[in-house]
Amino acid sequence: MAKKLLFTFFVTLSLVIGTASAQFSRPISIGAGAGGTFALTDLSNDGAKFAFYGEADYLITPFLSVGLHGExxxxxxxxxxxxxxxxxxxxxxxxxxxxxxxxGNSENYSYYTLQTNMLSRVISNIYVGAGVGALKNRIKHQLDPAYTSSIVDRSGEIADDRFGVHFVIPLSIGVDIPFGRTLYGPQWAINVNYQHTLTTNDNLDGIINSNKDQYGFVSLGLKYALFNRK
Structure with a gap:
């Protein structure tokens, strides 16, 4: 029984690899979406909060992209x-x-997307990503005097610059689920993404301490491909 299951697994994996399908055959995509954020700061997270984003990507290949993301x-x-x-x-x-x-994929991605199955399309478009960027604070805080004193006593400080801009490093993992087949491949995709953003100055909450602040962003979005690849 175990041998049969193992054989079935490898056959299925081979079929998936053999029919991998690109997110888009088109060279440019735009997208937008929304989701929930959670803070990893000196003060405990107070439930998921709303965030939305817009983005544009240039596909170097249908599986490799560089892009801009606003949030x-x-x-x-x-x-x-x-x-x-x-x-x-x-x-x-x-x-x-x-x-x-x-x-291993054919160079004719448009032809591939016409014959592949949905499981292959999903697996082929699981991705990881990383970037560099900036975040602008608009912090309001109400701090207990005793808590403020304890921060200062531990060599921390309360930030004077609550509206500053600082450097961030976003890391992401997600999947694009393409749909809407045409002669040039799919033109739409549903995006499910988790972005984890690292900061460099420990000031997402207005409290500067020994640990760097971070936050997570879980989102659901929609992408649309533009133009035809020459």
């Missing part, structure tokens, strides 16, 4: 009789590589 959202935390809210703006330049980049 607007909120982060909120509380604890020690204190709280903060950050209505932030963020933007980054990023690159993504999809599993299909490492599989």
């Amino acid at each position: 607007k959202g909120k982060l909120k935390g509380s604890g020690y009789n204190s709280e903060f809210e950050n209505s932030y703006y963020a933007a980054n330049v990023n690159g993504k590589v999809r599993i299909g980049q490492f599989l």
